[in-house]
Amino acid sequence: MVDLPGHSLSGVIASFLFILLTMKQSDDFRVIGPAYPILARVGEDALLTCQLFPKRTAMHMKVKWYRTEPDMPAIAHWDGVEMTEMQVEEYRDRIEWIDDSIADGNVTLKIHNIQPSDNGQYWCQFQEGNYHKETSLLLKVANMGSAPKIHMEGPREGEVQLVCTAKGWFPEPQVYWEDITGERLLTVSEHHIQDEEGLFYVEDTLVIRNVSVETVSCFIHNPVLTEGKGAVIALPEKFQTELAFLKVIGPSQPILVRVGEDIQLTCYLFPKANAQSMEVRWVQAHHYPAVYVYTNGDHVAGEQMVDYRGRTALVSDAIHEGRLTLQIRNARASDDGQYQCLFEKDGVYQKASLDLKVVAVGSSPRITMEMLTDGEIQLMCTSNGWFPQPQMQWRDIEGKAIPSISEILHSDSHGLFHVETSLLITNSSMANVTCSISNLPLGEEKKAAFILSESRMAFSWTILPVLGLLFAMVIGLIRRKNW
Template sequence: MVELPGYSLSGVFASFFFIFLSMKRSDDFRVTGSVHPILAMVGEDALLICQLLPKRTARHLEVRWYRSEPSTPVFVYRDGDEVTETQMEEYRGRVEWIEGGITEGTVALKVHSLRPSDHGQYWCRVKEDNYLAETSLLLQVASLGSDPYIHVDGSVESGLQLVCTAKGWFPEPQVSWRDIKGENLLTFSNHNFQDEDGSFYVESTLVVRDASTETVSCFIHNPSLAEEKGSDVSIPEKLQTELASLKVIGPSQPILVGVGEDIQLTCSLAPKTDAQSMEVRWVRSHRHPAVYVYMDGAHVAGEQMAEYRGRTTVLSDAISEGRLTLQINDAKTSDDGKYRCLFEKDGVYQEADLDLKIIGLGFSPQISMERLKDGEVKLKCTSEGWFPQPHAFLLVTNSSVVNVTCSISSPLLESRMIYSREIQQICGLLLLLVGVVGLIWWKSCRKGELGEHKQRGAGFAVGTFSADTEAQRHPVDIQ
């Protein structure tokens, strides 16, 4: 018997046998799926299908549908039963196993009530014992949103400003403006935002500089469906409406409100005009979602930002004079910033800016002292709950009995919180302010000598920047 060096005949035979079984095993079945994207509309159902080849029953196999990780499946079917323990939460109750073709190896899963978040790649994995095969499918979810709405947003130095808005589009749409001849116009700005449901809200601005332009159109195009919707506007007609000759007036000074207090944002028409037939909305950076929308005497809840739900009311007693007030309860630091108040009628908007400043007066500062090994003394002054970033002040009385005063003040108010402490020292100290407001260091001179004191300071203050009372630390210069 001849043997290969370093190998036994039995070992070689076992290796070839294992390779043979593996090759045979890999030929048992494979999984295929559609090479083309599966296109379905938001709200409809989608059927995902993969096929075992050669055809064979899949009833006794494990079939796993998943997105990015097999461990968090969309659906699992094993030995004739559904397995839901590890199923992704967003698919519970929304997927259905289709039994029809399982005896011939057809593996089908129906996804009900499609959402934009369902868009993307899916994997179909079939497993038997230690062998598995899988394939991927692309599900394209699409939605034709609302018709574009064009309104006049007033005049700017270089021309007339038009704004085109639409919502409910998916995937991210393309926006274009065209003149009466169908030629594209240069857009001033485009903004696309995803709503909570994953669909897109679009807002596109066009500045018309040619005084002879009478009609322009706005088109929203869905790239997946190769479809678009359009609207046009007659500029002379819009400029002749009642609102075109009015102005919206807001507070000329910033509105100062303490954390936890109620906010009132008031705006009015000038001259006084009945606004009962108008739409009034308060917004932050863009028109949708809005802080609050008031239309036909009622609140339009569907357009409201999530963080303002349940916190807002409108005081409309003076609406016949064109004055409305939005009240936001329980002011949070996240409410701080710019707002806009918009009146709309017949596709024409007029607006005013409002500047809201939220103020948080924190806790009284506390001073603590720590004696270091080298004889130096470290003082720490802390205070939390301030908004916006406060100013920190340090006052040291130069004597053998040192009186240290820590003062914190709001940049928006004259209010200060002051704390002082006397510290008995035989020799001079070097002062350093660090920590939430700062640390104070005093460096001693040679033992038995009264030297000249030197002071240096560096520190930071704490501001309350979250509505749920969590504190975040931010640097601030010592003044």
């Protein structure tokens, strides 16, 4: 054993104490949060809490809550001051910083009026100097929507179609059908969409081909809340309702409308019946969102698709006879397609299909010419504003079709087509051509002719050889001079 001089031992101890005192104490803490997900219902408030371990003050630290990017926090505090300039816009006026226990390293984020978009992972970060630690918390947002409604389409021969609908669920719920014995029934189609608020609308269809089935139930289950709602329909009772004996009649031919014109979609009950107490809706593929909904004498704006807001009006002068017309102003290319008109009462509906064809004839074609390096000529024919996709064709002076070398189509922000087609002219027999663009549903076309004179053609095909000869002569003169 070696004896150290007294002054040496005291020096080592002093150095060790100095190191301990000057060492940063930033690397001896962790951040902890709840061990389980935090559950909050839509519209309620949620508390997200995290704390330092072991306990120590965080009053001088930088603390932030964020979702995906630390540089885009929901809220951040530094030395007890809120850093609002860093805050993500969607959380402004909806969050509250609670730091009653910040002296013990405990902070809480309160989110008011929980929305579906708040669902997911959050991070709580403490920073002291250049050192930081963080932990994650899982916020599960849930909402019980409306009770399901079962709609029955007027009975057809040999089968009955049932549609179960509900709104306002989160997260996406589970939907299933059962017969009176509790046996699961196979769904034909499922349509689940999120509305503007992020809540789910569900529409599940069931077809019953067993006429002996009398009672069917639809259940909707929230997987987070482990709660559900159900509805039951008694089929024999529905077979006796008014609409079970009526039909809905729509146009027998497609409705043809030009872009910018007004659309009229008319349907009526047969035999005639008063529809004032019925719900009438015009839809595309599904019941919701709708193009237009009429019920209890008024328009249901909350169920209307965004694209049709402010563009629709109902003509109901003959509603007592069961005839209604929906007007859609200023037809757009996006309006093209099939619609359905549904009359519903007492949970039974009848429907008719309407085929709307939106058309537009574009600008007159414009032909431009480009000289190619090998002496050939390329023609380009362009036009704008067509719908649906038009047919393009080049023809010679005798009207015979000439194949193009390329065709390009793309739609603009209004859904209208811009078209380009190219033709390669290789000899004088193709000097006079026509470019035609046709709208097939309307049977209309626009043409442009291109005429290239023989002298111009001769000039076109001799210009390159002549230039080549001149170039060769210049090179020869230069070489001779150098010699």
